[in-house]
Amino acid sequence: MKLNRRQLLQASLTAGAGSLFFSQSSKGQSEPKPVRPKGIVFMVSDGMSQGVLPLTEAFSQQIRGTGTAWWQLLQEPNAVLGLMDTPSSNSLVTDSAAASTSWSAGKRVPNGQICVDEKGASLESIGETLAKEKVRLGLVTTARVTHATPAGFATNSPNRDDEDFIAPQFINRAEIVLGGGSAHFDPKRRRDKRDIFGEYRKAGYEVLGNRDEFLKAGNGKLLGTFWKGHLPYTIDQKHSKSLQKTVPTLAEMTTVALERFLQGDQPFLLQVEGARIDHAAHANDIGGILHDQLAFDDTVAKVLAMVGDRDDILVVMTSDHGNSNPSLNGVGARYAQTNKHFARIAGLKSSHENLISKWKKNQGGLQKWQAFVMENYGFKPSAEEAEAVLDSIAGKEIVEWSHQLDNPQGLMGQMVGNYTSTGWTGISHTADPTQLTSVGPGASEFAGLVRNDSVREKLLNLLLG
Ligand SMILES: [Zn+2]
Incomplete structure (x- = not known):
């Protein structure tokens, strides 16, 4: 049985009033049975x-x-x-x-x-x-x-x-x-x-x-x-x-x-x-x-x-x-591209933590990083996105207005967010x-x-x- 919100609320409240210390019998009468x-x-x-x-x-x-x-x-x-x-x-x-x-x-x-x-x-x-x-x-x-x-x-x-x-x-x-x-x-x-x-x-x-x-x-x-x-x-x-x-x-x-x-x-x-x-x-x-x-x-x-x-x-x-x-923002005309963007999350094969730790072991230039992200996340970041993340990982200053997101975590979230339409308010x-x-x-x-x-x-x- 599917209930609408109001019915759900009523069911919860009824259950709340009735079952604090006593259960309802099948006939609907209260019995002094502790629950x-x-x-x-x-x-x-x-x-x-x-x-x-x-x-x-x-x-x-x-x-x-x-x-x-x-x-x-x-x-x-x-x-x-x-x-x-x-x-x-x-x-x-x-x-x-x-x-x-x-x-x-x-x-x-x-x-x-x-x-x-x-x-x-x-x-x-x-x-x-x-x-x-x-x-x-x-x-x-x-x-x-x-x-x-x-x-x-x-x-x-x-x-x-x-x-x-x-x-x-x-x-x-x-x-x-x-x-x-x-x-x-x-x-x-x-x-x-x-x-x-x-x-x-x-x-x-x-x-x-x-x-x-x-x-x-x-x-x-x-x-x-x-x-x-x-x-x-x-x-x-x-x-x-x-x-x-x-x-x-x-x-x-x-x-x-x-x-x-x-x-x-x-x-x-x-x-x-x-x-x-x-x-x-x-x-x-x-x-x-x-x-x-x-x-x-x-x-x-x-x-x-x-x-x-x-x-x-x-x-x-x-x-x-x-x-x-975290949230999913609508994207495209009449938000028609939203589901396609969201579906890309299934292509992510690694945590950010694991990805960055693997990257730090091998390192390389911008194009190598773009290929590395493609291999693990299923999309190729733009040169600007890739550069911002790499600079942030290297501890360089980057242009980012939010002090909450001015770090590798925030930059990684925004890079992935550009392809999945997901966003974060901070870290x-x-x-x-x-x-x-x-x-x-x-x-x-x-x-x-x-x-x-x-x-x-x-x-x-x-x-x-
Ligand atoms: Zn915490």
Whole structure:
């Protein structure tokens, strides 16, 4: 059944009023049956501006002939729709550390701080609270696991960049920790040479370093770090057999974590982060962002399928902030060329990061760069475009009025934008509220405009009562 917008809204509001603490019986009478979820899957597409969802839907339709799970959910009457607000305590524009802290500790803090307030005092993270209550916590991400969003759910650090300090803190707070960032656990790479992998093993964790080990993992606690930094971009993984062999996908990691939690009797919170959507936005990388959002959406589809026949699991999807607000502009007479331009995104075979890193290894002149872009992106940039990007990569001054876009990321985004009709407002986070979509028991808690610092209380009320 397709509903129009008004009907959708009404369905959401009705669900909101009726199912806060009691479910409706089939006869429509309220029964005193609590609908608190046994488990919550809190899914974060980091740095996902609102335009990313419709662009990903169009991209999926184009390259796969089918739509995305999140977009489909927006059309379901049982989905509760909302907006997440995003400020931190010192800025209208948050970073991921303050955003994750607001969700986890229930307090807005200055950017850069993880569960530490403006006076330097530690705040109790939701992971710390849940550990006391014997609620299982899982953290799955495509970033370094010590990065701001997963770190905010279980650790404290006055400085988000001190990831060596964050690394040991998941012990006995998070039962499953999967993502990148092995460097911060590895005695050979840590500044203090401390063997954090060894400390996790001593605390009963199985330590995993690649996809093969991950696929054979036992049933106990898990620490899996599958890359020394962030996991590679999905667009690069798609074009590399060796990356596919060694690095599990977000959907694979999430499936393993959720299967374990669903099989057990204890309540749980599983945070899932698609982290590289944010990084691709910082890089003004349209191919990078759409492929990573598709990978996130594959994970949404998997989670919804896994919990589909149960009525005790809440799934919440949102983002911590916008980033650079990518959009598709109409092009040509009556915008008739727009779709043709958009279709060129499918021809991009590399992230900007990977492309520039490969270029720096070989280098060459203007024509070589034009041919290199043609080979990897499917279009040949004009001499002016090619020169501007190369000058910017070389650190030379270029004529560019926007200080946000006066850099290699901004120039690459504009060069690709000239052929795909996509544009970016800058290379940094934005103040916009983000999409919030929830389904399952307690979803109505996340209707309408939700303050980021109210999420902790909602999650705890639902899980602990
Ligand atoms: Zn960011």
